[in-house]
Structure formats: structure tokens, C-alpha cells
Amino acid sequence: MHIGKKLAATVALVGTVFVGGVVAAGPAGASSSDMGLGLSTGHNVGAYADYNRINNADKVAPDLIYNANRNLTDGVEVDCWSDRGATLDRGNRWYHTKTEYYNHLGYSLHVYAWTYAPYVDGEAGIRAGLQYCNY
Structure with a gap:
């Protein structure tokens, strides 16, 4: 059970990092002058x-x-x-x-x-x- 909790926490962390990277990349690619x-x-x-x-x-x-x-x-x-x-x-x-x-x-x-x-x-x-x- 302990390994399952660690795996779930790791998956949640990786998902957060990935989503965070996508969110950060969105505004950087947008031009403020459009x-x-x-x-x-x-x-x-x-x-x-x-x-x-x-x-x-x-x-x-x-x-x-x-x-x-x-x-x-x-x-x-x-x-x-x-x-x-x-x-x-x-x-x-x-x-x-x-x-x-x-x-x-x-x-x-x-x-x-x-x-x-x-x-x-x-x-x-x-x-x-x-x-x-x-x-």
C-alpha cells in the first residue's frame, strides 16, 4: 500500500509539472501587440x-x-x-x-x-x- 501512495504522489507531481510547463509556455508565445x-x-x-x-x-x-x-x-x-x-x-x-x-x-x-x-x-x-x- 505504501508503494501505491508513492506512485500516486509521483504521478500527481509529474502531471502538475507538465501542466505547469504548458501554462508557462502559453503566455510566452503570445504577442502583446496582437x-x-x-x-x-x-x-x-x-x-x-x-x-x-x-x-x-x-x-x-x-x-x-x-x-x-x-x-x-x-x-x-x-x-x-x-x-x-x-x-x-x-x-x-x-x-x-x-x-x-x-x-x-x-x-x-x-x-x-x-x-x-x-x-x-x-x-x-x-x-x-x-x-x-x-x-
Whole structure:
């Protein structure tokens, strides 16, 4: 019986250490600068692999949809912005996007992409202090 108690205590301790390691690793991997942004400019938004190759063949996820009438506008989670991408009709500022929220369809995707900041939110995330990517 004494060996059984030691074994149970050891298993409990190992489980605690493992859980403690997982909990400690979670916050270390998260960026404090990530920002969730809903589409707010009336534009649909493409998600591109390369912010300098803007065509349908370069899309890595379905278009994000702005839908003011049904309150189901899509959104993105971004971690930084860049001004090194293609210049479109409103400049060259792009969001490095980590997650695409397809609220109109009820799901999200975790695909790294670039989204055109002026079409996402008029660059509000940049003005709110989102960090610069430096790439």
C-alpha cells in the first residue's frame, strides 16, 4: 500500500509539472501587440501570401466580407503592419494577418497572410499603436 501512495504522489507531481510547463509556455508565445480588427470601411478584403503579388492566384484564404446590413462583418487578428508592400489606391500599408474570422459563415481560419490595411479598417490599427513589422 505504501508503494501505491508513492506512485500516486509521483504521478500527481509529474502531471502538475507538465501542466505547469504548458501554462508557462502559453503566455510566452503570445504577442502583446496582437490586435483584432473588424472590417469597417465597406470593402471586402483579400488575404494574400505576398504583399507585393496582389492577384487571385496569390490568395491564401477566402475573401473577408464586409456586410453592414446583417451585422456579420468579418474580421482579422493581426500582429504588425508594413509599408513595404504594393501600393494600391490608398497607399502601401499592409497588416500581417494571423487569423481570419469569417463571421458571415461562422468559422475562422489560422492562415498567415497579408491584408490591405486601408480596406480592413482605414489603418485604425496602425493609429492605435500596432507594432511595425520591419519587413
